[in-house]
Amino acid sequence: MTTRPPPTPLQRAVLITGATGFVGRALVAELGGQGRHVIVLSRDPRRASATFGPGVWAVDTLAAVPADTRIDAVVNLAGARVLGLPWTAARRQVLLASRVGVTHQVVALIRRLAHQPxxxxxxxxxxxYGAVNSDQPCTEASPPRPGEFQSDLCAAIEHEARCAEALGVRVVRLRLGVVLGREDGAYPMQALAARLGLGAVLGSGRQRAPWLHLQDAVGLISFALGNEGLAGAVNAVAPQTPTQAEFVQALAASFGRRVWLRMPAWPLRQLAGEMSSLLLDGQNAVPAAALAAGYEFRHPTLPSALADLAG
Known part of the structure; x- marks a missing residue:
């Protein structure tokens, strides 16, 4: 199923998968404001068209995109939420299919387009980078940790994406931290807990908590689209990476509250299994590639980002 494409020629078009997600919606708005035509992949193209308006062409399968469509860039944001349901065997298959499978389909589309992006x-x-739990910085050159599901999943996504390099396409592998925004993602529930005085230090609290303001998530994607010298892995995180305890304390302080609660690690590990590593283990990721390429963060520090979000 597909909605009809816009009547104007699709010049400088950008294809976005995962466009109806948290980051995707903000990106569509940003690119539309730049005057760029947008094609979105959505399970419900009619709903996507109603959300984004007539200037966006929505499809529910990449097979619906004709080979002569002129697409200059592709942004692949597709994927089911990693944090939520326990990582059972069935859930892992869902995560792999929604991320690795869609990335494979994206590369297949690029291969058959007459004008490649x-x-x-x-x-x-x-x-x-897996569950590093160390103050040692994780740069884009740091290795994965085979055998850990979160690391294996990300490595599989990136492997599929890199297949486009053989087709002559510049590939930017964006390694996102936790994206903070008012409307969706982790922030709304965290902010509610902080307002109610229910923010908690998880485990030791010493695990690093890499984060990124939504405006910088969109800004980095837009920067990557336009910067021909940027390729390869890019850590999409703010320059300041606090510990989890520092993060939750700063979040509480943005509402004039303090943190009194502590959640031991063992109940979380018992309840959530390996998925608990997302909460109890972290990476001291640093945006070395983005900074070297000249990207200027709108919210480089956590207090400024939280003040913006709380406001």
Whole structure:
């Protein structure tokens, strides 16, 4: 199923998978404001068209995109939420299919297009580095941790994305930290808990908590689309990476509250299994590639980002 494409020619078009997600919606708005035509992949193209308006062409399968469509760039944000349901065998298959499977389909589309895109920006996560739990910085050159599901998942996504390099496409592998925004993602529930005085230090609290303001998530994607010198892995995180205890304390302080609660690690590990590593283990990820390429963060520090979000 597909909605009809816009009547104007699709020049400088950008294809976005995962466009109806948290980051995707903000990105569509940003690119639309730049005057760029947008094609979105959505399970419900009619709903997507109603959300984004007539200037967006929505499809529910990439097979619906004709080979002569002119697409200059692809942004791959597709994927079911990693944090939520326990990582049972069935859930892992869902996560792999929604991320690795869609990335494979994206590369297949690029292969059959008559005019190949110039760039593919494909999102994975700082979970690529696994449960590091060390103050040692994780740069884009740091290795994955085979055998840990979050690392294996990210490595599999990136492997599929890199297949586009053989087609002559510049590939940017965006390793996202926790994206903070008012409307969706982790922040609304965290902010509610902080307002109610229910913010808690998880485990030791010493695990690093890489984060990124939504404006910088969109800004980095837009920067990657336009910067021909940027390729390879890019840590999409703010320059300041606090510990989890520092993060929750700063979040509480943004509402004039303090943190009194502490959640021991063992109940979380018992209840959530390996998925608890997302909460109890972290990575001291640093945005070395983004800074070297000249990206200027709108919210480089946690207090400024939280003040913006709380306001």
């Amino acid at each position: 110039q760039v593919l920006v494909s999102a994975s996560a700082v979970g690529f």
